[in-house]
Amino acid sequence: MEYQKLRDRMVENQLIPRGIKDPRVLDAMRRVPRHIFAGGHNLANAYDDMALPIGEGQTISQPYMVAIMTELLELKGTEKVLEIGTGSGYQGAVLGELAKDVYTIERIASLSDRAAAEYRTLGSDNIHVRTGDGTVGWPEEAPFDRIIITAASPQIPEPLMEQLAVNGILVIPVGSRYSQQLLKITKTANGFTEQYHTPCVFVPLIGKYGWEEE
Numbered sequence: 001m002e003y004q005k006l007r008d009r010m011v012e013n014q015l016i017p018r019g020i021k022d023p024r025v026l027d028a029m030r031r032v033p034r035h036i037f038a039g040g041h042n043l044a045n046a047y048d049d050m051a052l053p054i055g056e057g058q059t060i061s062q063p064y065m066v067a068i069m070t071e072l073l074e075l076k077g078t079e080k081v082l083e084i085g086t087g088s089g090y091q092g093a094v095l096g097e098l099a100k101d102v103y104t105i106e107r108i109a110s111l112s113d114r115a116a117a118e119y120r121t122l123g124s125d126n127i128h129v130r131t132g133d134g135t136v137g138w139p140e141e142a143p144f145d146r147i148i149i150t151a152a153s154p155q156i157p158e159p160l161m162e163q164l165a166v167n168g169i170l171v172i173p174v175g176s177r178y179s180q181q182l183l184k185i186t187k188t189a190n191g192f193t194e195q196y197h198t199p200c201v202f203v204p205l206i207g208k209y210g211w212e213e214e
C-alpha cells in the first residue's frame, strides 16, 4: 500500500535522524493513517515534514512534533492520558496506540465531531472525545498519568497541574502566542521538576486558563 511506504519513509527520514528513539513511538507512527486525519485535500502531502491546515484556522502538527511530544510522555501502555486540543485527532490516535485510555478535549465542535467519527471508523474505542474548554481539564476522569497540551499556552493551566497524578508527566508548549518551547513537567510527591526542550510554534490555547480569543 502506497501510504504504508509514505509512513515508513516519514519515520526513516524525519523522526529517526532527529533523534526519536522510543521503538513503540516509531512503530505507532508507522501504523497510524495520518492521511485520514489530515483531511481530504491534504492526501498528497499528509506525510510531509510540516504542519498542515485542517480547517477552522487550526493545524495538524508536524510529524516530528507529534513524535517528540509522545516520546516525552514515556508511555508504557498502562496510562490514562488527557490531551487538550484534539484538532484533527492524529496525535490522539498515536496516543491511543501507546496508552490504555485517552481523553481528548477540543473547543471547536466541528473538529471534535470529525475526530470522534474517525475514531469510530478505525475502531479506536479507548479514545474518548469531549467538546469544550480543555484548560479546565476533565475533572470527572482525573487524575491522569499523563497530560499533553497541543496548543500554545502562556502558562500551565492550574487545573491541569491539579489533575496530574503523582509521578505523572505533563508536556506543553509554553511561551508567547507566536513562539514557544516544549516544557516537560514531572509531578513528584513534594513538588514538580521541569525540563525545557525544543522551540516550537503552535496555534493558541484559548480558554479560561489560556489566551483570550482575539
Ligand code: SAH
Binding pocket: 058, 059, 060, 061, 084, 085, 086, 087, 088, 089, 090, 091, 092, 105, 106, 107, 108, 111, 132, 133, 134, 135, 150, 151, 203, 204, 205, 206, 207, 208, 210
Ligand atoms: N493535536 C492536534 C493538533 C491540534 S492544533 C492534531 O494532532 O491534529 C490545536 C487545537 O487546539 C486546535 O484544534 C484548537 O481548536 C484547539 N484548542 C485551542 N484551545 C483549546 C482549549 N482551550 N480547549 C480545547 N481545545 C483547544
